[in-house]
Amino acid sequence: MVKSIGPKKIRTAVFISGTGSNLKNLIKFSLKKVSPIEINLIVSNNLKAKGLKFAKMYKIKKKVYNYDKKKDSEKKILKDLKSNDIKLICLAGFMKILSKDFIRRFKGKILNIHPSLLPKYKGLNTHHRAIQNKEKYSGCTVHLVNSKLDSGKIILQKKVKLSKKETPSSLQKKILKHEYILYPRAISKILVNL
Template sequence: MVKLTGYKKIKAAVFISGNGSNLKSLIKFSKKKKSPISIDLIISNNPKAKGLKLGKINKIKRKVYNFKKKYKIENQILSDLKEHKVKMICLAGFMEILSRNFINKFKGKILNIHPSLLPKYKGLNTHQRALDNNEKYSGCTVHFVNSKLDSGKIILQKKIKITKNDTKNSLARKVLIQEHKLYPRSILKIFNL
């Protein structure tokens, strides 16, 4: 658990690869008085990630890294996180798998949001897999990150009903709406707020 000292907000970094809709929700949340975090850094592996524009609009530092030389890059990121005094990482649609070494340096302080009810449907194509298996429910999970893919301790989940008319796109939209609510709630939970 992350301990919140006094009323000072903990500096957080958000890692993204795409549109940044969860980033947008986290930025909005971070500006609320009751939020225990401030977002001080946005990291992406994709220079074309639309979410980077949100950083510019909100005057948050942005850094883009090429993950081809993963271990070298991760050490650079760790150095940048230290420089910005970042104490917590929120993965929000970040399409890279972080190494065990990186995770161990930030143990218990990396969160991820995943579009399924873990432990079901780890990895990619979660909505199509849920539909293919005729699931009655899907949803999203916020969990701590460990060295196994989508396997860390679950913080919160939100279940939604799958209707017979759902497609992978309609299900993705329904789940995303819940993701935007669940991520802030999960952060409040780990700070016992």
């Protein structure tokens, strides 16, 4: 059987800590012909992360690291990324902060999706904070990762209107739908420039 010679897909690792709904969405995206990425590795700091089931489901290699010793873990991760020839990292609900040294090794090749309109509401509890401050809009942002929390160059954002009766849970659901659209679009946009 002759393999069709299309554009070569970029070898990608997705980092998760939880349910992996953005991971699942990225896997589905990666399987499309037009997608510029293929997911070759799933990395987690949490052995119980529900998202790890997608590794088995889609036959993708997975690695779980105990983050008690950050330096050792990152050394192992970098080694595994190298041996799997990973060129792009997508953070999808990864709840650990990567070191400056780690980020430097993958400069301009680590993406994150954040559930707010950055630079507003960096860090955690974004929906709660947006509602508390009576924001009219919130949303999601895909950005490059640099050594400052949620401060890298913004690639794409999507604005979402808050309703009068918004709760953190309803807002999360509302924004998540847009995250699924925004993340693949941002990946396609940035890979044109990689």
